[in-house]
Amino acid sequence: MIPTVKDVAKRANVSPSTVSRVINDHPSISVETKKKVRKIMEEMDYFPNATARNLGTQRANTIGVILPPLDSQERLGNPLYLELLNAINETAAGFQIATAVASAANSEALLENVQRMHRQKQVDGFILAYSEKDDPISEYLYQQKVPFTLIGRPAKREADIIYVDNDNQLLGKQATEYLIEKGHKNILFVSNVDQEVIFFERYFGYQEALMLAGLPTHPAVTMLQPEDYTSFPEIIGQTGASALVIIDDIFALRMIQLATLHGYAVPDDLSVVSFNNSIFATLVHPYLTTIDIDVTDLGKLGTEKLLEQINHEPSSGIQLVVPHRLIQRETVRALK
Template identity: 55%
Template sequence: MAITVKDVAKKAGVATSTVSRVVNNHPSISEATKKKVQKVMDELGYVPNIAARNLGKRTSNAIGIILPPLNSKERMANPFFLEIIEAITDESRNNNMTTAVAVAKSLNDLLEDVKVMHTQKQVSGFILAYAHQGDPVIAYLTENHIPFTLIGQPYTQHETISYIDNDNQLLGQHATEYLIEKGHRNILFVTNSIKEGIYFERYFGYQKAMMINQLKPYDSVSIIEHTDYADFEDTLITSKASAIVVLDEIFALRVMQLVQMYGYQVPDDISVISFNNSILSTLTHPYLTTIDIDASQLGHEAVRMLIRQLNGENTSITKIVVPHELIERETVIEYKKT
């Protein structure tokens, strides 16, 4: 038989309303009474009905994690999102909160999930693990004054949205400059997304590094559909590329496969560098040279920022930049002109 509030109240010698106030940490209850009731709850093994408690309070002790549209197997398998979820869940647990994840294949479906989570009071606020141009989810959260934190740089409302991110433009610049230092001059930037903030920022960083070093930046190479594969091979030939900066790690593995399919060897013929430093970077040979973006810190800081909002603090001017680190492995070598 389940233990009820009445059972706790009877054994503790208090009213059921007193037990409810203890469960909800009401300030009108003395510390002595709290300790007495809590002791009885522990002895009886009483577990509060969190759902009912939240419904009555019209609040929640949960954080909603919103992932970007997972519309491909590559996106669904991206370990970055698993690392972000783990970090957010860990930090939420440290603050006596739980998490709920919103996942969908399109922004419109994602918006509907978020609306349900909000209107049913399933969560107190949200953390978006992405930044999309013209995102209807951000518009909904902003219009309804729902607390949220963004992992990534917003396209608009920079002064009102609190966000945490790496300096992705600096990441793109750092990766490109590393290749230039290794003697590479014909360097491509390859992407599988042209809508997300990290694409724009990292590509801008690539362009900046090339121009600072008086080298001609190439147009970004988009490989989104299978029909793009042939164009990519043509670009490798015409550009005489000796190195490639790839938008993210899981896509970098696909690019390396394509390069080898075209008859090139990595890194002997073409060097490759990417971003994230997940477990994928050392699953296959050659090990991937990459830039560590510290996904764990991104997740932890996002939760702390959101909790400050939930506590009534003004975080609209809060912008946190997480540092990065270049991890040298096996996919980049000195360029030797033949």
Template identity: 65%
Template sequence: MSVTVKDVAKKANVATSTVSRVINDHPSISPATKKKVRKVMEEMGYVPNKNAQNLGKGASNAIGVILPPLDSKERLGNPFYLEIIEAINEESRKHGLATAIASARNFDSLLHNVQQMHRQRQVDGFILLYSDRSDPIIEFLTTHKIKFTLVGQPYRYEDEISYVDNDNQLLGKHATEFLIKNGHKRILFVTNTTDEIIYFERYFGYQKALMLAGYDTFPAIKLHGPDDYMHFGESLTETKATAVVVIDDIFALRVLQLAQLHHYKVPDDLSLISFNNSIFATLMHPYLTSIDITIQELGRRGTQTLIDQLNNKNELTTGVRIVIPHELIERETVRKLINN
């Protein structure tokens, strides 16, 4: 038979409410009484009921992790989310916190899930794993002053939101500069998303590198489906591109397939560089040159930033920006041009 709060109170000769306050480390209880009650709890082998303890504190001891709408195979299969969730889980466990995932197929359902998690006090705060200009979640979290951290760069409320991110504009610039260093002048930027802020930032970086080098920039090649895929070869022919910067590794695999479909061999005819340095970088052949964005560190620092907010109960810690460094991993998809 398990030991109860009443059993502890009886042996310690205190009220049950006193035991509850000791469990929650309430300041109204003297250090001497806390010491006495805790000694009895230890002797009797009493284990506090975590749910009751959290209810007394008004806390859940859990954080919510919000995924973007899983509305495509690319998002469902993107290893970025699995890797960063693992990092968040690991860091949360160090602080005695559990994690709960909010996911859905569209923004309306996702917003409903997040609202329910907040209203039912399932979590104490959130980590948002994307930044999308169509997103209603940030508006809800910001308006209701709910503590959260964004992994990514916000479209708005930059001074109010704490966020952890790479410098994606610098990533785009470094990727393009690497191609330029290898003799490429006619370079395209290829993407399958135009709503997420990483697209804008990485594309701006691409443009900046080419303009600084005195070379032409091109409108982003936007490949959203089969109809666009069939015209990819025309884009390569019309621009006489020798290299492409691709929005991320998982889509780089698609671009590699399209290049081959249109009779371009990578890297002999077309060089390719991407971002994230995911498992796909070494599953495809030739192996992909990619920029490592240090996903584990994004998850770890994002979790720490949220915990810092939760520990400041009387004030909303906002406007914190943390930039995570990156590293270019050279493999086989970029060819050095001799005569260009």
């Protein structure tokens, strides 16, 4: 026999209206009661009628997750976004909320996708999984007053946009300091993006660490076009660099392949520190020394913050929300 709202209410010793409010995540119901009722719903294999629930609340009971424009192989294959999606989906499911993904090959198509989802009321709000300078998607969400949470620090309107983040400047600083502690004096910062906020923050952290140590800083080495890769050995030769701070794990593997192609061994000739501690960090030798940013916690907190907005609960922007840690592996050599 299929259980009903009344069956759940009787077993939980609450009224059927309370069960309905729990299903709709109403703010008038305490966290303890919600946990109690949801546990009983799970035990009884009770599933709310989604159509009836949506009509009653005038909501889609779905949140959208906006991935960055998938305009490169690194972005298309980056496991960070899969980890983030999994954390968001698991957190949303705990509130009986579904998730939908917005993705496209470029910003124009992505904006059209997001606009359609919003105008057709397919979702109640969005989680924007990236932060980029002059991003048309974040501008649209802000101007249209659409509930959204940003994963990363906003490029502007920091006081008005709700966001969750690591301290990316501190990440860049600590990665560079680790190399300095190992005896490296000529260190380069290498990236395949130059408009994302994490690029600016991590590069600023790199500069800060070197300046505080009285060591030379270098312009960021940005690999945006195929011809940029051909200048790699010349840059290494001109700077005398012995170590690289690289924007993320997947691009770090690309740079290690490039270094090997030009006769530089990692870590014997070039040491490498990257970010994210993704599955790629331990797929091939040498294993990457990298900084773990706790993607799961970013996704969980981002989802909770979005649901607070949708439910009109008090909320505020957050910075430096998730701690990080350096994972020492095989890509850094200590110099004498």
